[in-house]
Amino acid sequence: MKPAPGIMVKGSASLDGAPLFRPLSLSLEAGCWTCLLGGSGVGKSTILRLVSGLPTEAVFEGDVTANDNIAVAPRVAYMAQDDLLLPWATIEENVQLGGRLRAEPRCKQKLQDILARVGLSDHAGKRPSELSGGQRQRAALARTLMEDKPIVLLDEPFSALDAQTRALMQDLAVDVLRGKTVLIVTHDPAEAARLGHAIVVMTPDALIACPTPEAQVPRPVDDLATLECQAALMRLLRGQAA
Structure with missing residues (x-):
């Protein structure tokens, strides 16, 4: 597979004739994690849908481009806020859904490895209704x-994860997605401080780039620089909400 591209989102959006976000330029560095924070309703999830090529209720005037000039949307894996699991399919079938829809050969070993790493090996044959949130x-x-x-x-x-499982899944995601271009929307300053190579706070009027600790991601939760970054983000978010 070719190296992950850098992405640029440039433009503005409106919803029902009212501005959702004003002209912005969001740059996603190739092979890095960018954390996007901000208050509810500023357009964070809209940004994700625009990059993924999914429909959105907002009217977007701008473009989403990659630095290799290849179409972005076909190269995206997208995890929405809702799990969107098919209720009639087993967990194993749900996890393999993309490959099945594309009629790709199944990779049983890869499936088993990923299910084991997320702690679901014993639940592979169950349906979503049999699992906790x-x-x-x-x-x-x-x-x-x-x-x-x-x-x-x-x-x-x-x-939806408890604190211990959340940290484990963050570590897993960073490991498995190493070298990929990742954009994560989060409301959790601690999560952004742990995971972000770049951290951006989105407001209706602008994007605010925030300094990140020098340590490699995922950063230790108790590292002083991580805690200082978390505190700075909290102050910024509280100021935006005031």
Whole structure:
């Protein structure tokens, strides 16, 4: 597979005739994690849908381009806020859904490895209704990891997990997605401080780039620089909400 591309989102969006976000330029560095934070309703999920090529209620005036001049949307794996698991399919079938729709050969070993790493090996034959909310979110993450696309979009992928499992899944995602261009929307400053090579706070009027710690991701949760970054993000977000 070719190296993951850098992505540029440039433009503005409106919703029902009112501005959703004003002209912006969001740059996603190739092979890195970009964390996008901001208040509800500023357009973070809209940005994800624009990059993925999915329909959105917003009217977007601008473009989404890659630095290799190849179409972006076909190279995207997207994990939405809702798990979107098919209720009639087993977890194993849900995780393999993308490959099945594309009629690709099944890779049983890869499937088993990913299910084991997200802690769902013993639940592979179950249906979503038999799992807890956290287990369903892990299944959705496994499906995204199974896609093996160079561009990965994550919309609050760890929000339903307890603190210990969240940290484990963050570590797993960083490991499996190493070298890919990742954009993650999160409301959690601690998560952004751990995972972001770049951290951007989105407001209706602008994007605010925030300094990141020098340590490699995923950063230790108790590292002083990580905690300082988390605190700075919290102050910024509280200021935006005031």
